[in-house]
Amino acid sequence: MLSQTSKLMRFETDKELIEKAIRRIDSIVPNRDTAAIVSNFLISLEPKTVRITASDMETTACITIPAQTQKNGEFIVPGKRFLEFVSSLISPELIVEVQQAEDPDQESNFFRVVLSGRGGIAARYVMSGNTAEHFPALQRFDSSRLFNVPTALLAEMIRKTQHSISQEDNRYIYNGLCFQSSGDQLTLVGTDGRRLAAITRRLPEPANLPQDSDTVVHAKAIREIQKLLDISEVAMIGVAEREFLVQVGDAQLSTRLLEGKFPDYKKVIPKEMAVELELSREKLTDALLQIRPVTEPPSQLCRMLFDNKTILLTAQSANQGSQVEVTLDTDYTGEKVELGLNVNFLLDVLKVLDCPRIRFSFTDSNKPVVIRDQDDPDFLSLIMPIKI
Numbered sequence: 001m002l003s004q005t006s007k008l009m010r011f012e013t014d015k016e017l018i019e020k021a022i023r024r025i026d027s028i029v030p031n032r033d034t035a036a037i038v039s040n041f042l043i044s045l046e047p048k049t050v051r052i053t054a055s056d057m058e059t060t061a062c063i064t065i066p067a068q069t070q071k072n073g074e075f076i077v078p079g080k081r082f083l084e085f086v087s088s089l090i091s092p093e094l095i096v097e098v099q100q101a102e103d104p105d106q107e108s109n110f111f112r113v114v115l116s117g118r119g120g121i122a123a124r125y126v127m128s129g130n131t132a133e134h135f136p137a138l139q140r141f142d143s144s145r146l147f148n149v150p151t152a153l154l155a156e157m158i159r160k161t162q163h164s165i166s167q168e169d170n171r172y173i174y175n176g177l178c179f180q181s182s183g184d185q186l187t188l189v190g191t192d193g194r195r196l197a198a199i200t201r202r203l204p205e206p207a208n209l210p211q212d213s214d215t216v217v218h219a220k221a222i223r224e225i226q227k228l229l230d231i232s233e234v235a236m237i238g239v240a241e242r243e244f245l246v247q248v249g250d251a252q253l254s255t256r257l258l259e260g261k262f263p264d265y266k267k268v269i270p271k272e273m274a275v276e277l278e279l280s281r282e283k284l285t286d287a288l289l290q291i292r293p294v295t296e297p298p299s300q301l302c303r304m305l306f307d308n309k310t311i312l313l314t315a316q317s318a319n320q321g322s323q324v325e326v327t328l329d330t331d332y333t334g335e336k337v338e339l340g341l342n343v344n345f346l347l348d349v350l351k352v353l354d355c356p357r358i359r360f361s362f363t364d365s366n367k368p369v370v371i372r373d374q375d376d377p378d379f380l381s382l383i384m385p386i387k388i
Helices: 013-028 080-088 151-159 221-224 281-295 344-353
Strands: 003-012 040-046 048-057 060-066 067-071 073-078 093-101 110-116 123-132 146-150 178-182 185-191 195-202 215-218 233-238 243-248 252-254 273-282 301-307 310-317 322-329 337-342 359-361 367-373 376-383
Touching: 003 013, 003 060, 003 073, 013 048, 013 093, 013 221, 040 067, 040 080, 073 080, 073 110, 080 110, 080 123, 110 195, 123 301, 146 151, 151 185, 151 195, 151 221, 151 233, 178 221, 185 233, 195 344, 215 221, 215 252, 215 322, 221 252, 233 301, 252 344, 273 281, 281 301, 281 310, 281 344, 301 344, 344 367, 344 376
Parallel strands: none
Antiparallel strands: 003 067, 003 093, 040 048, 040 073, 048 060, 060 252, 073 123, 093 110, 110 123, 146 233, 178 185, 178 215, 185 195, 195 376, 233 243, 243 252, 273 359, 301 310, 301 337, 310 322, 359 367, 367 376
16 A cells, blocks of 8 residues: 555546547557556646557557646556556546655656546546656657548548558568559559559649658558548648658557568559450359358469350369359350469458449469459559469
């Protein structure tokens, strides 16, 4: 037990509001290494507001909410435990008091943080806190470096490209989405070397991104950005000192850009395709979902035989002793051609599209397959075939 305490800081706020705010950024806090400084939230009290900040050293995000504050200042608390206490508290309000022990045996930077609510059933939680010294600082936002992007548009662009981000660490530059700009056009590209997705959209104002270096944002930061996009109808994004900056309403995020040269995706897109088919997205999806249980990792090979106005989709598993086939009608009338494709790569593309029909294009069994939205010329997906 602490012998005596003195109140350093105090705030009151809506319990549901702060819980929702924390959940937008809490996954930035690493699950491992709970002794590290980044396992904490930084909580900053300012007049009539509280700002919660989370960081993993690479990505830092903060969100500000209204609150009644006393004795402004800042402190850190273990992030996962703080969220657990807030979410468990049964009370419409959250009251947080930060107290410092007046015990000479205690370190001067040690705090006692008390969480409570209103009402007879509300719990009173006590946890340890500390000073904010050495906590990573958020990159200062210079509005002149930022440009506006409708959040619905940015959400769509991310959703349609992030499935192509590499999950392997040996090609680090492929572990994120590349942002490119030209005038008022913004392009997002993702690739893992075996597949690629790219989408371009026109913005209401010029996109101000560096032209002399690649702007590649790590997959984890992309997921964190997605969680902020429903806060407001407009996001402000930009780059400063090799940091990617995002501001959405009262939330801000900065993340270190990936280093390296992103491949020129335009060079791998075939100029001409020997075969271009229009297919039902729903029917192709249904066929592939039936094929997938028989495919085997790591290739997840699905064979597609094009012949005489049909596509015969097949897969077989030596380990399972099983095989499957599904036939789709099409208007293909060329020579017999068989492609080998990863069934998951195909499904990843089809599930992010909204169109009823797709354009499925290829030249032969050794060259890339290109899938386009029939109604959207500014989106494409490219998949490299598997040798069979």
